[in-house]
Amino acid sequence: xxxxxxxxxxxxxxxxxxxxxxxxxxxxxxxxxxxxxxxxxxxxxxxxxxxxxxxxxxxxxxxxxxxxxxxxxxxxxxxxxxxxxxxxxxxxxxxxxxxxxxxxxxxxxxxxxxxxxxxxxxxxxxxxxxxxxxxx
Amino acid sequence: xxxxxxxxxxxxxxxxxxxxxxxxxxxxxxxxxxxxxxxxxxxxxxxxxxxxxxxxxxxxxxxxxxxxxxxxxxxxxxxxxxxxxxxxxxxxxxxxxxxxxxxxxxxxxxxxxxxxxxxxxxxxxxxxxxxxxxxx
Amino acid sequence: xxxxxxxxxxxxxxxxxxxxxxxxxxxxxxxxxxxxxxxxxxxxxxxxxxxxxxxxxxxxxxxxxxxxxxxxxxxxxxxxxxxxxxxxxxxxxxxxxxxxxxxxxxxxxxxxxxxxxxxxxxxxxxxxxxxxxxxx
Amino acid sequence: xxxxxxxxxxxxxxxxxxxxxxxxxxxxxxxxxxxxxxxxxxxxxxxxxxxxxxxxxxxxxxxxxxxxxxxxxxxxxxxxxxxxxxxxxxxxxxxxxxxxxxxxxxxxxxxxxxxxxxxxxxxxxxxxxxxxxxxx
Numbered sequence: 001x002x003x004x005x006x007x008x009x010x011x012x013x014x015x016x017x018x019x020x021x022x023x024x025x026x027x028x029x030x031x032x033x034x035x036x037x038x039x040x041x042x043x044x045x046x047x048x049x050x051x052x053x054x055x056x057x058x059x060x061x062x063x064x065x066x067x068x069x070x071x072x073x074x075x076x077x078x079x080x081x082x083x084x085x086x087x088x089x090x091x092x093x094x095x096x097x098x099x100x101x102x103x104x105x106x107x108x109x110x111x112x113x114x115x116x117x118x119x120x121x122x123x124x125x126x127x128x129x130x131x132x133x134x135x136x
Numbered sequence: 137x138x139x140x141x142x143x144x145x146x147x148x149x150x151x152x153x154x155x156x157x158x159x160x161x162x163x164x165x166x167x168x169x170x171x172x173x174x175x176x177x178x179x180x181x182x183x184x185x186x187x188x189x190x191x192x193x194x195x196x197x198x199x200x201x202x203x204x205x206x207x208x209x210x211x212x213x214x215x216x217x218x219x220x221x222x223x224x225x226x227x228x229x230x231x232x233x234x235x236x237x238x239x240x241x242x243x244x245x246x247x248x249x250x251x252x253x254x255x256x257x258x259x260x261x262x263x264x265x266x267x268x269x270x271x272x
Numbered sequence: 273x274x275x276x277x278x279x280x281x282x283x284x285x286x287x288x289x290x291x292x293x294x295x296x297x298x299x300x301x302x303x304x305x306x307x308x309x310x311x312x313x314x315x316x317x318x319x320x321x322x323x324x325x326x327x328x329x330x331x332x333x334x335x336x337x338x339x340x341x342x343x344x345x346x347x348x349x350x351x352x353x354x355x356x357x358x359x360x361x362x363x364x365x366x367x368x369x370x371x372x373x374x375x376x377x378x379x380x381x382x383x384x385x386x387x388x389x390x391x392x393x394x395x396x397x398x399x400x401x402x403x404x405x406x407x408x
Numbered sequence: 409x410x411x412x413x414x415x416x417x418x419x420x421x422x423x424x425x426x427x428x429x430x431x432x433x434x435x436x437x438x439x440x441x442x443x444x445x446x447x448x449x450x451x452x453x454x455x456x457x458x459x460x461x462x463x464x465x466x467x468x469x470x471x472x473x474x475x476x477x478x479x480x481x482x483x484x485x486x487x488x489x490x491x492x493x494x495x496x497x498x499x500x501x502x503x504x505x506x507x508x509x510x511x512x513x514x515x516x517x518x519x520x521x522x523x524x525x526x527x528x529x530x531x532x533x534x535x536x537x538x539x540x541x542x543x544x
Binding site: 286289310311314316320321325326344345347351353354355 | 446451452484485487489
């Protein structure tokens with residue numbers, strides 16, 4: 001298991017354009033926070049679907065790193081997301097990821113996304129990461 | 137059915153931050169092109185998953201508009217994407233959407249995404265849009 | 273909220289061919305048990321994927337009934353399932369469903385499936401039911 | 409590539425309880441037919457969701473066998489299905505599967521399902537099969 005500092009440093013090196021922050025990790029879940037800016041908003045005063053999908057993908061990636069170590073080349077093979085409720089336009093998004101399966105080559109997890117300060121989920125995603133085989 | 141100009145004008149008004157371009161529409165399919173910039177790239181010389189998800193969502197939205205008229209408040213309820221092959225870092229993404237069902241309240245479509253100039257799909261998505269009821 | 277007896281009677285009337293049993297309901301979750309017979313097995317001593325999909329669909333349907341009342345015409349619009357671990361061939365399946373969203377026209381839930389007696393999930397599904405409009 | 413006879417014989421040996429029939433294969437698609445009986449029906453004169461999911465899974469499995477050879481232990485890791493239109497209660501189901509990706513360890517395909525004689529899809533699924541590593 002890695003510290004949030006180690007995970008944030010690694011994210012910054014592989015995704016310099018991302019401003020998503022790892023806030024908490026333990027053996028069961030990880031939590032990230034996505035600051036929301038103008039470019040994340042949709043007409044009607046809400047956060048865009050693609051921003052929620054991006055957060056789901058990052059949360060899943062962080063959970064994979066937390067479980068498997070700093071593997072840059074893990075890739076998403078599948079992501080399925082349900083949009084549940086309108087997020088607040090003026091709140092950060094909080095995403096929590098729990099791994100459902102940690103196989104040798106496939107890791108599957110689920111992500112719940114909230115507007116900060118609320119416990120009503122705005123979206124729920126499940127996704128699969130493929131882990132590259134270790135070369136000997 | 138709308139012209140590509142009408143669709144591009146509408147997209148620019150509701151998603152001013154998007155630079156995705158509607159290139160083609162007919163009754164069966166629509167096609168959009170997503171220019172790829174630095175912020176869309178991932179280490180390893182490829183396009184990030186979230187950029188492909190964003191393109192899938194926009195393509196589906198354009199297909200809904202093309203079929204149903206310029207409804208700003210249509211919202212994605214579900215999107216499921218499979219990542220198939222690595223996109224080229226130096227090519228635009230092309231996404232083609234075909235509607236599978238056009239119900240009164242739910243529209244379901246599938247999207248195939250390609251690197252421009254290639255006919256090998258890099259991702260395939262299916263998604264559902266919910267159409268707000270018409271007020272009388 | 274309905275009793276397990278009311279739900280089992282209703283299931284028997286609309287799905288006479290099913291032998292799935294509602295075992296528990298409260299406001300947050302419902303639980304069903306699927307007896308496993310010869311026709312549910314796959315070579316290699318495990319339960320077939322279609323049996324797990326069927327259980328996921330029934331669990332979601334029971335959760336919809338529990339939340340919305342005995343609506344026979346609610347229909348699945350989408351179901352996505354991840355297979356996580358091999359179920360035991362000689363154990364019943366237990367499925368627990370929690371609703372993620374209870375809208376007026378769409379209900380979304382998640383289902384975790386276990387081999388009876390184990391707390392390691394064998395599959396995880398999310399699905400959407402469409403609720404027919406109430407005629408006045 | 410295998411003949412439909414070889415595929416049907418193999419299906420009968422690994423799924424003796426299935427009565428799904430492989431009708432056509434070529435390098436691009438495979439087609440199966442699922443006879444519909446009493447136990448597949450739902451109130452309202454239609455085919456049940458679980459029967460459609462089962463057909464989607466079998467079609468995908470047949471496409472994997474057709475592409476990779478008679479591998480009994482290939483397993484579904486993920487299946488996502490959208491239900492589009494009500495199938496006829498008195499028609500067989502026809503499912504066509506096209507592979508989207510044929511990787512070394514993961515095969516991804518899409519399946520369109522029809523009531524026999526109609527070209528309006530009743531369901532559309534995508535799924536992933538995991539291919540066990542070859543032992544040397």
